[in-house]
Amino acid sequence: MIETNVSRRQHDTFLQVVQSYYQLTKPRIIPLLLITTAGSMWIAAKGEVDPWLLIITMIGGTLAAASAQTINCIYDRDIDYDMERTRHRPMPSGKIQPRDALIFAIALAVLSFTLLTVCANLLAAFLAFSGIIFYVLVYTHWLKRHSTQNIVIGGAAGAIPALVGWAAVTDTLSWAAWLIFAIVFLWTPPHFWALALMIRDDYAKVGIPMLPVVVGDEATVRQIWFYTVITVTATILLFYPLRASGIVYAVIALTLGGVFVHKSWRLLQNPEDKTIARELFLYSISYMMLLCLAMVVDSLPITHHLVSTVLHQLHL
Numbered sequence: 001m002i003e004t005n006v007s008r009r010q011h012d013t014f015l016q017v018v019q020s021y022y023q024l025t026k027p028r029i030i031p032l033l034l035i036t037t038a039g040s041m042w043i044a045a046k047g048e049v050d051p052w053l054l055i056i057t058m059i060g061g062t063l064a065a066a067s068a069q070t071i072n073c074i075y076d077r078d079i080d081y082d083m084e085r086t087r088h089r090p091m092p093s094g095k096i097q098p099r100d101a102l103i104f105a106i107a108l109a110v111l112s113f114t115l116l117t118v119c120a121n122l123l124a125a126f127l128a129f130s131g132i133i134f135y136v137l138v139y140t141h142w143l144k145r146h147s148t149q150n151i152v153i154g155g156a157a158g159a160i161p162a163l164v165g166w167a168a169v170t171d172t173l174s175w176a177a178w179l180i181f182a183i184v185f186l187w188t189p190p191h192f193w194a195l196a197l198m199i200r201d202d203y204a205k206v207g208i209p210m211l212p213v214v215v216g217d218e219a220t221v222r223q224i225w226f227y228t229v230i231t232v233t234a235t236i237l238l239f240y241p242l243r244a245s246g247i248v249y250a251v252i253a254l255t256l257g258g259v260f261v262h263k264s265w266r267l268l269q270n271p272e273d274k275t276i277a278r279e280l281f282l283y284s285i286s287y288m289m290l291l292c293l294a295m296v297v298d299s300l301p302i303t304h305h306l307v308s309t310v311l312h313q314l315h316l
């Protein structure tokens with residue numbers, strides 16, 4: 001009886017440790033990073049992605065993003081302890097020691113680099129690795145605590161998975177790859193600042209110069225509006241002039257973009273309204289998810305077939 005209780009306790013402890021390491025990687029953000037990678041891969045492969053390459057790239061991307069987030073958690077453990085939202089993360093709550101977390105992060109980075117090099121290509125591996133370096137050095141170390149442009153410039157790290165996907169398929173980077181990168185890059189300010197409007201006081205408390213803390217709500221929503229409009233404009237360039245995606249993508253991108261611009265416009269009219277800010281933040285996530293899904297669907301051979309049949313029927 002006593003033995004059973006002891007082993008159950010050990011089992012519980014083991015599970016708790018695994019769970020803490022899992023939380024260290026900020027796992028809820030990773031699926032969307034992978035969706036941008038997938039959108040890029042499908043366009044690069046003209047709708048016919050090698051399933052094995054897809055799985056490898058997803059695993060390699062996950063490991064790289066998890067490594068980057070873990071190092072960010074180590075670096076930010078002081079401010080994470082002071083903020084309500086992040087206080088219960090494994091580092092500030094003392095569940096994991098910084099040294100152990102660093103070993104974990106290095107192991108993840110090495111695994112990611114090795115896997116992508118061996119099973120995809122060196123360019124994809126280097127890009128994923130550069131994502132870790134950029135997120136840690138440029139965003140977390142250099143900009144996050146020192147500039148209101150922290151997430152604009154630092155946001156480039158979050159757009160790198162799109163390049164990883166393209167590189168994994170073609171072993172090169174084209175204009176279309178850079179455009180998908182630009183779309184995620186330009187989308188990041190509306191995504192994050194909408195949230196930052198809601199949690200401004202938390203950031204102010206720890207002295208992080210997020211835009212709403214420094215310039216206030218009105219100036220922030222003007223920036224959100226600007227970036228939303230150019231994000232939506234950028235999405236259309238994939239259809240014309242690049243012609244990397246077709247009409248199905250263009251229609252979906254315009255529809256999703258219209259809603260994005262509308263929500264951003266409402267916020268511009270009501271800068272203090274936290275409900276609208278929250279709506280915009282939540283929509284930004286669905287927007288990116290559906291936009292990438294549209295890239296995938298549009299690239300499929302069956303979609304091309306259906307579109308040409310319809311155009312033929314319409315004598316176009």
Ligand code: HEM
Pocket residue numbers: 028029032033036085139150151154155157158159184188191192195285288
């Ligand atoms: C510098 C750039 C970015 C910053 C500062 C940022 C910041 C944040 C923050 C603070 C949250 C709330 C998370 C929480 O409550 O713990 C969040 C949520 C989220 N972010 Fe971002 N983000 C950035 C870029 C991205 C990118 C590039 C993606 C994916 C393409 C992304 C996807 C998400 C998702 C899916 C959520 C919702 C997670 C949930 O369900 O809780 N973010 N972001």
Ligand SMILES: CC(C)=CCC/C(C)=C/CC/C(C)=C/COP(=O)(O)OP(=O)(O)O
Pocket residue numbers: 029033064065068069072076086127128129131132135144157158159160161164
């Ligand atoms: C290819 C590759 C490895 C790319 C890495 C991309 C990456 C990890 C992007 C994450 C962006 C993000 C969610 C930042 C959170 O900011 P924060 O850390 O300031 O948020 P917090 O306030 O919740 O701590």
